[in-house]
Amino acid sequence: MIVYNMKTLTKVLLASVTVALIAIKWNTPTFNAESLRGARVLVTGASTGIGEQMAYHYARFGAQIVITARRENVLQQVAEKCLSMGAQKALYISADMSSDTDPERVVDFALDHLGGLDHLVLNHIGSSPFSMWEGDVEHLRWLMKVNFFSYAQMAWKALPSLEQSKGSLIVVSSLLGKMTIPFVAPYVSTKFALNGFFGTLVHELAMKSSNVSISTCTLGLIDTDSAMEKVKDISHVPAYPASEAALNIIKTGATRQRELFYPWFVYIVTLFRDFLPGARDYLIQMSYN
Numbered sequence: 001m002i003v004y005n006m007k008t009l010t011k012v013l014l015a016s017v018t019v020a021l022i023a024i025k026w027n028t029p030t031f032n033a034e035s036l037r038g039a040r041v042l043v044t045g046a047s048t049g050i051g052e053q054m055a056y057h058y059a060r061f062g063a064q065i066v067i068t069a070r071r072e073n074v075l076q077q078v079a080e081k082c083l084s085m086g087a088q089k090a091l092y093i094s095a096d097m098s099s100d101t102d103p104e105r106v107v108d109f110a111l112d113h114l115g116g117l118d119h120l121v122l123n124h125i126g127s128s129p130f131s132m133w134e135g136d137v138e139h140l141r142w143l144m145k146v147n148f149f150s151y152a153q154m155a156w157k158a159l160p161s162l163e164q165s166k167g168s169l170i171v172v173s174s175l176l177g178k179m180t181i182p183f184v185a186p187y188v189s190t191k192f193a194l195n196g197f198f199g200t201l202v203h204e205l206a207m208k209s210s211n212v213s214i215s216t217c218t219l220g221l222i223d224t225d226s227a228m229e230k231v232k233d234i235s236h237v238p239a240y241p242a243s244e245a246a247l248n249i250i251k252t253g254a255t256r257q258r259e260l261f262y263p264w265f266v267y268i269v270t271l272f273r274d275f276l277p278g279a280r281d282y283l284i285q286m287s288y289n
């Protein structure tokens with residue numbers, strides 16, 4: 001009897017999830033690549049990884065791009081490649097997002113050189129060890145500046161221009177902004193902070209009848225060098241291609257959708273996150289033994 005009920009329950013759950021996924025797919029606005037031709041875009045953390053791939057996609061679509069990160073020589077190479085791929089403009093500015101003033105300086109640079117902004121893509125992260133929390137508050141404070149405070153600063157600085165252009169604000173977050181695993185306390189903290197802050201801002205912009213859309217991107221494991229280096233000892237987690245993640249982020253912003261889940265099953269994980277908290281924590285801890 002119990003077995004029968006479990007089977008029925010599973011079927012009903014699977015059916016509901018399927019219906020939900022079809023409904024989401026149905027309601028997803030279609031992406032028009034032409035909408036990005038000439039678009040004025042600022043991408044942070046664009047010297048490597050997902051940010052670099054986003055720069056190349058925007059370039060292919062004929063956007064005007066400003067890219068930023070710390071390493072100027074790498075940025076220069078990425079910018080040159082963007083131009084060769086079809087970007088109308090590709091400028092770079094080196095900046096350190098742990099600084100109090102660099103985040104605003106970068107937005108000012110983009111506004112000056114592009115004459116406004118249509119898409120602001122906040123994507124950079126500082127590097128953080130994959131290890132147990134041993135009380136390094138200095139590192140936590142530094143990472144909060146890089147991964148969180150600079151996002152709030154840049155978003156606020158760019159908002160008036162985005163209001164004028166009916167633009168898109170795109171925040172690259174993580175499944176680890178919605179659930180926790182061991183060894184990444186500082187990183188997880190900054191991503192939870194982002195989700196909290198921009199989730200609140202969404203409501204406040206709605207109350208102001210704002211023209212600006214905010215997209216939060218919840219990513220699973222992506223095959224960038226820095227991420228692969230961190231998880232090399234826990235090989236059972238599947239990693240997804242950075243270029244495809246980048247394209248999905250761009251489309252989400254261009255179609256002004258509230259959330260992206262990539263890969264798709266990350267959405268299922270968030271759905272069941274709080275269903276059985278004890279079982280969830282047990283499964284997570286088991287997978288590390």
Ligand SMILES: NC(=O)c1ccc[n+]([C@@H]2O[C@H](COP(=O)([O-])OP(=O)(O)OC[C@H]3O[C@@H](n4cnc5c(N)ncnc54)[C@H](OP(=O)(O)O)[C@@H]3O)[C@@H](O)[C@H]2O)c1
Pocket residue numbers: 044045046047048049050051068069070071074095096097098122123124125126127146172173174175219220221222223224225226227
């Ligand atoms: N890869 C994944 O598995 C994964 C999973 C979920 C979410 N995400 C999210 O996706 C985004 C991109 O991740 P990724 O793997 O592509 O990262 P990544 O390859 O490590 O690239 C990080 C970027 O940030 C820049 N950066 C680092 N420190 C900086 C600082 N202090 N000031 C300014 N720029 C700085 C780096 O360039 P410089 O060194 O030249 O400064 C680089 O361009 C992040 O928001 C991340 O949380 C990634």
Ligand SMILES: *[C@@H]1O[C@H](CO)[C@@H](O)[C@H](O)[C@H]1NC(C)=O
Pocket residue numbers: 163164166208209210211
């Ligand atoms: C939205 O854009 C229009 C111009 O198209 C502008 O008049 C209006 O002030 C903007 N809304 C906000 C909240 O800034």
